[in-house]
Amino acid sequence: MQEFFKGWRFKVLLALLVFILAILLRAAASGGFGDILEQSVGVVTSPIMKLSTKISDGATEFFQRIVNVNKVYEENEEYRERINELNKQLIDYEAVKKENEQFRDYLELKEENTDYTFEAATVIGRDPNDRYYSFVIDAGSRNSIETGDPVITADGLIGVVYETGANYSKVMTILNPSLNVGCYDIRTGDSGILVGDLELLEEGCCKFQYIPRDSGAANGDLAVTSGGGIFPRDLVIGTILSIHAERDGVSLYAKVKPSANITNVKNVFIITSFDGQWDVTDDENLAIDKMYLEHQNKKKEQAELQEQENSETEE
Amino acid sequence: MTKATRCKIIKFTLYFCITLLLYCLQTTPFLFEISGVKPMMAFAFVLCIAVYEGTLMGGVFGFICGILCDFSSEMIFGANALICFLFCVGAALLMIYLVRKNVWTVTLTVTVAMLGRAVIEYYFKYGMWNYEGTGFVLWGRLIPVAIYSVVFVFGFYPLVGLIKRRLDVEI
Numbered sequence: 001m002q003e004f005f006k007g008w009r010f011k012v013l014l015a016l017l018v019f020i021l022a023i024l025l026r027a028a029a030s031g032g033f034g035d036i037l038e039q040s041v042g043v044v045t046s047p048i049m050k051l052s053t054k055i056s057d058g059a060t061e062f063f064q065r066i067v068n069v070n071k072v073y074e075e076n077e078e079y080r081e082r083i084n085e086l087n088k089q090l091i092d093y094e095a096v097k098k099e100n101e102q103f104r105d106y107l108e109l110k111e112e113n114t115d116y117t118f119e120a121a122t123v124i125g126r127d128p129n130d131r132y133y134s135f136v137i138d139a140g141s142r143n144s145i146e147t148g149d150p151v152i153t154a155d156g157l158i159g160v161v162y163e164t165g166a167n168y169s170k171v172m173t174i175l176n177p178s179l180n181v182g183c184y185d186i187r188t189g190d191s192g193i194l195v196g197d198l199e200l201l202e203e204g205c206c207k208f209q210y211i212p213r214d215s216g217a218a219n220g221d222l223a224v225t226s227g228g229g230i231f232p233r234d235l236v237i238g239t240i241l242s243i244h245a246e247r248d249g250v251s252l253y254a255k256v257k258p259s260a261n262i263t264n265v266k267n268v269f270i271i272t273s274f275d276g277q278w279d280v281t282d283d284e285n286l287a288i289d290k291m292y293l294e295h296q297n298k299k300k301e302q303a304e305l306q307e308q309e310n311s312e313t314e315e
Numbered sequence: 316m317t318k319a320t321r322c323k324i325i326k327f328t329l330y331f332c333i334t335l336l337l338y339c340l341q342t343t344p345f346l347f348e349i350s351g352v353k354p355m356m357a358f359a360f361v362l363c364i365a366v367y368e369g370t371l372m373g374g375v376f377g378f379i380c381g382i383l384c385d386f387s388s389e390m391i392f393g394a395n396a397l398i399c400f401l402f403c404v405g406a407a408l409l410m411i412y413l414v415r416k417n418v419w420t421v422t423l424t425v426t427v428a429m430l431g432r433a434v435i436e437y438y439f440k441y442g443m444w445n446y447e448g449t450g451f452v453l454w455g456r457l458i459p460v461a462i463y464s465v466v467f468v469f470g471f472y473p474l475v476g477l478i479k480r481r482l483d484v485e486i
Contacts, residue, residue, distance in 0.1 A: 004408065012371060023392065024396075
């Protein structure tokens with residue numbers, strides 16, 4: 001050990017120790033920094049440390065990606081569930097929105113017609129082969145709906161219920177030739193019967209027939225229900241597009257474009273009761289019925305005459 | 316220049332480069348970090364150099380390592396240099412005069428040096444200022460760092476031995 005203290009190595013180390021102490025004292029005196037030695041160390045080590053940090057960050061990122069795969073998968077599943085939940089909420093929102101619109105229409109109708117008793121329903125089915133756009137709704141006898149109840153929207157008349165089940169009903173539209181609706185021109189007061197017509201069906205229109213020849217009905221007039229029977233009075237049916245003379249020459253007929261969008265209707269109201277329901281004693285309706293019967297009789301007579309002529313020519 | 320001198324230069328350059336590399340690695344954020352504890356690999360390495368190379372080179376590399384540590388330390392510049400220098404010279408003297416050199420004695424020496432350094436750092440940075448609750452810093456940070464650093468001795472001790480064997484040429 002004594003050899004070490006006597007040797008030159010010890011002296012060098014002692015010198016180094018003094019040098020370190022000098023650095024220490026200088027650093028302490030000058031606030032700890034600013035020494036040339038420290039600056040030199042910084043110049044040498046900083047670029048290497050920077051490179052090392054870059055490499056380390058790259059490697060860490062790479063390994064973290066591998067380690068975090070499960071976490072990312074779990075997060076992905078979580079987000080997927082959340083998206084499904086949000087989609088469900090969106091569907092609910094759309095349903096509520098539609099319902100809201102429906103109830104708004106309902107409120108308007110209710111305010112306009114205080115005597116009406118309504119039942120709201122949604123179209124749940126359509127027969128793709130039915131040319132007259134009849135449909136099924138999700139309300140039935142359980143909702144006090146009966147056969148013959150008028151079906152409307154806020155825009156106007158749609159048709160009538162022709163069959164009811166406990167929780168469903170079938171609706172025949174005014175485009176169907178089987179349905180006759182007593183109606184009149186709101187401007188002139190000329191009444192007639194609105195029926196479906198195969199020729200006009202292509203244009204989504206129906207036929208307002210038995211308009212008197214001297215009628216002043218014109219294009220753009222509004223056709224509404226005449227009331228009595230199964231339909232309440234003044235339900236909007238549609239607008240007259242054109243006036244034509246009947247083939248028999250006795251009366252006129254008008255092409256009417258229904259106000260309600262019958263082909264794409266989704267939500268409807270059923271009038272389950274109203275003032276004057278089934279009241280067929282109304283003079284106007286009786287007159288129409290009379291006119292209708294006369295017309296039918298005339299047709300029968302014409303048909304019989306033609307048959308007779310045919311049989312004679314054959315003989 | 317003789318072959319022996321050239322080998323010595325290569326050897327010490329290699330030591331220097333490894334020390335510098337280890338210093339950079341130990342200061343790289345998040346690298347080798349376990350629960351917020353990072354090892355002092357450069358100090359463990361220079362201690363291994365000291366036990367192989369003796370007092371002079373041990374002291375020189377202790378000084379170099381200390382200066383490097385001072386660059387990134389909060390302690391006054393030169394404090395780490397002094398501590399590392401003294402511990403490296405002490406470890407070299409211990410191996411020369413008192414203890415037989417093998418992996419276990421070197422590990423024990425490095426452990427003592429690391430813990431000694433931790434205690435000194437704790438005393439001068441926290442203990443002597445009578446701050447409250449500073450015991451956690453010693454037990455929760457400084458001693459774990461010392462223990463974690465000792466683990467690397469099992470790699471550094473054979474590495475330094477290998478370099479020395481390969482590059483020491485008998486004259």
